[in-house]
Amino acid sequence: MSKVLVTGGAGFIGSNLVDNLITGGDQVIVVDDLSMGLATNLPKSQQIKFYQKSITNHEFMKELLLREKFDYIYLLAAVASVADSVERPYETHQINQEANIYILEIIRKYHLKIKKLLFSSSAAIYGSNSELPKKENSIVDPLTPYAIDKFSTERFVIDCGKLYGIPTVAVRFFNVYGPRQNPKSPYSGVLSLISQAIIHRSTFTIFGDGTQTRDFVFVDDVVQAIVLLTKESEIVHQVFNVGSGEHVSLLQVINAYEIIAGVSLRIVNRPQRVGDIKNSYADIDKLMEVGYKPIFDISKGLKLYWESLKD
Structure with a gap:
């Protein structure tokens, strides 16, 4: 049994990770300000302690880290919106970078003995680089404050890990989807928005011509990768793409x-948004060499996602 911290643990990916950790017998502390997550995403379990706090609350985070002495730390909390980072660059920077570096600094300063810290970065860091598929050593070209913060924090986590002997690893998520995506959030993934348009028979807006491609990866595969890189391998100070490879x-x-829902969607087209990437998908060879095996193609994943929404 391990003691685990999950920031953003009431969110979409975080809560699915918490489910996995609870099943494995861990004691999990979740810190989430519920700006995007939902308390109801968390299972009722004596293995969970939930704090509705922002990770920008340095005093709280310091006290928590020193008191609990975590085995594993998963840094998933973020303002996960490109558009929002363009509108509020410094406010999102405080959450997406500064708060995470502060956590790293407390670990360094007080010599906290953790087994692994994982930071969730993003495929957005590749920006307009036209190379396909995106590889971990591809040129990065972050185009927005969100992408800049993700890449710079990723480097802090990896390189400070090396410098100060902290076991760290980072993952670059591609387009994650699945149960518990919050369709009411302005940061919601496109599949969540499509789902709501189908359910409510409302209009769905395509920004651009719809030929833009993405690597849609089901959340269970993402959780598989996260656990693999922290609990099931000794790998440190490296970054990995997490996608479906398609x-x-x-x-x-x-x-x-x-076809799955048996409904025709009403579509309107709008101009492509500033900062949006035309094509993006992951080279996942590096992750597969560690033992990652994606299970869900888009058809299988969409069926499960649709079933969860109907339930």
């Missing part, structure tokens, strides 16, 4: 989803 266009996804 790429599909938005129009292909819509078509597949319409």
